[in-house]
Amino acid sequence: MGLLDAKFEKGGVVISKVEDLLNWSRLSSMWPMSFGLACCAIEMMATNASNYDLERFGIFPRSSPRQSDVMIVAGTVTFKMAERVKRLYEQMTEPRYVLSMGSCANCGGPYWEHGYHVVKGVDRIIPVDVYVPGCPPRPEALIGGLMKIQELIREEEFGGKREDAKKRLAAKSAPAEEVIMMQHPYLAGSAGQAKKEKEVEEAETAA
Amino acid sequence: MQPKPLTIDEIAAIVRDKFGDVISDPVKTPTAEFFTITDLEYLQAVMYFLREDDRLKFNYLYCLSGVDNADGTLSVVYHLESLGIHGHRLEVKAHCTVEKPEIPSVSEIWRTADWHEREAYDLLGIKFIGHNDLRRILCPEDWEGHPLRKDYKVAEYYHGIRVPY
Ligand code: SF4
Numbered sequence: 001m002g003l004l005d006a007k008f009e010k011g012g013v014v015i016s017k018v019e020d021l022l023n024w025s026r027l028s029s030m031w032p033m034s035f036g037l038a039c040c041a042i043e044m045m046a047t048n049a050s051n052y053d054l055e056r057f058g059i060f061p062r063s064s065p066r067q068s069d070v071m072i073v074a075g076t077v078t079f080k081m082a083e084r085v086k087r088l089y090e091q092m093t094e095p096r097y098v099l100s101m102g103s104c105a106n107c108g109g110p111y112w113e114h115g116y117h118v119v120k121g122v123d124r125i126i127p128v129d130v131y132v133p134g135c136p137p138r139p140e141a142l143i144g145g146l147m148k149i150q151e152l153i154r155e156e157e158f159g160g161k162r163e164d165a166k167k168r169l170a171a172k173s174a175p176a177e178e179v180i181m182m183q184h185p186y187l188a189g190s191a192g193q194a195k196k197e198k199e200v201e202e203a204e205t206a207a
Numbered sequence: 208m209q210p211k212p213l214t215i216d217e218i219a220a221i222v223r224d225k226f227g228d229v230i231s232d233p234v235k236t237p238t239a240e241f242f243t244i245t246d247l248e249y250l251q252a253v254m255y256f257l258r259e260d261d262r263l264k265f266n267y268l269y270c271l272s273g274v275d276n277a278d279g280t281l282s283v284v285y286h287l288e289s290l291g292i293h294g295h296r297l298e299v300k301a302h303c304t305v306e307k308p309e310i311p312s313v314s315e316i317w318r319t320a321d322w323h324e325r326e327a328y329d330l331l332g333i334k335f336i337g338h339n340d341l342r343r344i345l346c347p348e349d350w351e352g353h354p355l356r357k358d359y360k361v362a363e364y365y366h367g368i369r370v371p372y
Contacts, residue, residue, distance in 0.1 A: 080347045112372045120372045
């Protein structure tokens with residue numbers, strides 16, 4: 001994790017790579033664009049407010065795209081709004097990150113079939129780094145997504161490509177299916193469950 | 208003034224008395240009671256009368272909606288109330304065809320109707336004759352078609368963005 005939860009036991013000297021220092025300072029001050037598009041925005045506001053207190057991560061909304069490095073697309077992107085979203089994204093300085101919050105921004109959500117006016121996923125107009133599922137996602141989920149961006153920033157190198165950083169990040173993470181399937185008690189018959197049962201059986205026969 | 212709510216039959220009788228046979232008989236369903244203005248030429252006159260007559264005084268248009276009946280006709284439904292005077296409410300309908308989707312505007316009679324009529328125009332393509340600012344209100348200006356029409360087909364692309372899922 002960051003420096004906050006590391007211990008300083010031996011006095012005042014910290015040795016680090018410049019790259020790590022820069023990444024650390026960038027990920028500790030991610031400033032999102034302050035705008036919300038629909039009901040998900042309520043949950044984003046709740047995340048900004050005192051209960052969940054995003055400011056403890058150095059995340060607080062800016063009212064100008066030129067001062068922000070993260071865009072939280074919180075809500076339904078209509079075609080009328082799509083051009084504005086795209087323009088705001090283009091006005092942000094690089095490096096910039098996009099977090100797509102909620103089913104609507106991910107894939108159209110409840111409007112996927114009959115929503116003539118809804119863009120079926122904000123990734124049709126701007127590149128998205130992190131998708132947070134849910135309708136709406138709880139504040140914990142949004143914080144999880146923001147921390148995913150922090151992890152991504154931590155992986156980045158000078159002159160390196162975003163894609164490579166993402167690959168390194170993916171290589172480090174546990175595969176989601178396994179984690180979920182192995183631990184989910186109601187998913188009998190799924191691959192993870194079968195694997196777990198097999199392990200239990202093997203353990204029993206060994207004993 | 209004490210509230211004296213009139214029934215729909217009484218209201219219809221008052222209108223008939225004044226204009227003759229320009230409205231249908233009142234229809235009563237468990238959820239709504241309404242009559243239809245059959246002669247659109249008289250629509251504005253009837254509406255103005257509903258607002259101004261001392262026995263009626265429908266001073267408040269609390270909703271105006273457009274409907275596609277899926278049989279080649281479109282409707283507009285007006286919800287009226289005599290707010291703070293008699294207290295009675297009334298639903299009035301008017302029909303037009305898909306080929307000639309024209310209905311006289313009531314935006315000069317109730318200001319509420321201004322944006323409501325723009326909405327009905329935007330989503331259903333009903334042209335309100337006499338409305339002085341009939342533009343789209345929800346969809347972008349360059350949107351093609353009227354999305355709540357039953358025969359509306361979603362476009363393949365809008366400004367280069369793919370529309371279907
Ligand atoms: S995902 Fe759900 S909560 Fe979020 S904007 Fe869409 S409908 Fe609203």
